[in-house]
Amino acid sequence: MSNPKGVIKEAQNLMAEAFGADKAYFLTNGTTQGILAVIMSACRANEKIIIPRNVHKSVINALILSGAKPIFVKPNIDKTLGIANGVSINAIKKAINENPDAKVVFVINPTYFGVVSDLKEIVNLAHKKDMKVIVDEAHGGQFYFSKKLPFGAIEAGADVSIVSIHKTVGSLTQSSAILTKGDRVDHNRLQATLNILNSTSPSSLLLASLDVARKDIYFNGNKKINRLINMTEKAREKINQIPGVEAITEDYFKSKGEFGYDNTRIIVRFQSLELQVLKFIMN
Numbered sequence: 484m485s486n487p488k489g490v491i492k493e494a495q496n497l498m499a500e501a502f503g504a505d506k507a508y509f510l511t512n513g514t515t516q517g518i519l520a521v522i523m524s525a526c527r528a529n530e531k532i533i534i535p536r537n538v539h540k541s542v543i544n545a546l547i548l549s550g551a552k553p554i555f556v557k558p559n560i561d562k563t564l565g566i567a568n569g570v571s572i573n574a575i576k577k578a579i580n581e582n583p584d585a586k587v588v589f590v591i592n593p594t595y596f597g598v599v600s601d602l603k604e605i606v607n608l609a610h611k612k613d614m615k616v617i618v619d620e621a622h623g624g625q626f627y628f629s630k631k632l633p634f635g636a637i638e639a640g641a642d643v644s645i646v647s648i649h650k651t652v653g654s655l656t657q658s659s660a661i662l663t664k665g666d667r668v669d670h671n672r673l674q675a676t677l678n679i680l681n682s683t684s685p686s687s688l689l690l691a692s693l694d695v696a697r698k699d700i701y702f703n704g705n706k707k708i709n710r711l712i713n714m715t716e717k718a719r720e721k722i723n724q725i726p727g728v729e730a731i732t733e734d735y736f737k738s739k740g741e742f743g744y745d746n747t748r749i750i751v752r753f754q755s756l757e758l759q760v761l762k763f764i765m766n
Contacts (some may be wrong), residue, residue, distance in 0.1 A: 484685050485678045494694040501701040502646075502661060502681035504637045504662035506670065507675060509683040509693050510645075514621045514659040515541040516677075517645035519548060521566045521617055521661060524669060524676040525643075526551035536590065537567040539619060549690070554582050558594075561739060564731070564752060567752050568741050569600035572608070578686060579612055591619045592636060597745035598736055599623075602639040610640070617669050621647040621659075628704030631712055633743045642667045651747075654696035658689040712746050721750060728753060 484491060491509065498507035510516045521593040526532050528550030534542060535558045546553055556578050559568040569752035575588065580704075588609040595600045600619070609616045618636035624646045626635040642663045648654040661677075663670070702706075719730035729752040733744040 484511075484676075484681055484690075491690060496691070498592075498660055498693065498697045499662065500513045501697050502635065502637055503664050504644075506668075508661040508663075508673070509685075509690055510659040510661065511657060511689045512659050512680070513649075514619070514645045514647045515539070515544075516680055517659055517661045518542055518619060519545045520673060520676045520680055521643050521645060522546070522551065522589070523549045524673040525587050525615055525617065529581050532587040532589055533575070533582065533585050533614075534589040535570050535591055537594070538589070539621070542589065543592070551586075554578055554585060557592075559739070559741065564596075564750070566594075566596050568594060568596075568598040568736070568739070571740075572601055572604050573740075574604050574610055579608055579614070583612055585612075587615045587617055588642055589617045589619070590636075590641075593620075593623050593633070593745050595622060595627075596620070596750055596763075597741040597748035598741050599633045599745065601742040602634060602636060604759075606640040606748075615643065617639040620644040620646045622650055623745070624640065624648055624650065624652040625700070625704065625708055626745075629708040629712070630701050632745060632747070633710060634666050637662050637664050640664070648693055648696055652696045652700050655689050655692040656739065657686075658693045658696075660693060708747065715747060716747050722751060 487597045495507045495509055522545035526549045530551050531554050532551045533554045533556060535556050537558050556570055556574045558570050561568050562657060590605055592602050606616045626632045642665050647659050649656045649658050686746045722730040724730055731750040731752060736744045
């Protein structure tokens with residue numbers, strides 16, 4: 484993996500082609516490894532990176548290792564559901580204008596709960612200031628294979644996306660990929676950083692599973708995802724027939740001002756359900 488020339492290089496090239504990227508890097512230590520490598524290669528000590536407050540802990544670890552200076556952006560908070568959603572264009576624009584020397588804009592897309600931001604506009608704003616856009620796309624690998632889902636990060640023009648292939652595409656747990664597009668990525672520095680973080684004995688099972696998962700979703704993904712969306716729609720309808728229980732729909736998030744939603748998800752709210760809690764006292 485440090486300098487692939489044979490079947491691993493061929494498999495990575497096929498992965499890049501499937502996702503519409505220029506290059507793909509296989510990861511055997513999850514998207515965490517990818518986030519560490521990408522931020523460490525994109526930011527040097529004391530250089531600024533614009534990030535939302537609800538980032539994964541791997542991003543904080545990457546800040547520690549790289550010495551980069553975070554410029555935090557508050558995500559949209561849904562007080563009804565008690566979750567953090569996407570980031571607004573105004574919040575990103577403000578952070579960029581106040582920090583024109585920032586090197587990177589980091590975005591979570593989609594969030595853990597499936598909410599997406601206006602990624603194309605975020606990319607447009609960042610690139611106008613010659614800032615790279617890195618996307619934590621851990622839960623959005625399926626986006627590229629159905630027109631019924633939001634745009635994938637690479638489709639939206641992001642420079643780098645880190646995708647948990649094992650979460651939504653079907654490879655073995657702990658296998659992920661970095662996708663890159665365009666000429667803003669320093670591939671020599673990225674590969675050198677990956678070589679520091681990679682095991683010199685990567686699991687062949689994990690690597691093979693990435694290739695198999697890529698093949699399956701490339702040829703069968705559209706059919707399977709569309710079927711899944713139909714299943715989730717029916718599931719929400721049935722769940723919403725239960726008194727006191729609510730399956731959240733895309734319309735709910737759009738009414739809150741969010742840009743979009745991943746319809747392969749099912750979020751269920753039980754707040755209106757009255758529950759009796761029995762307390763047993765042990766003597």
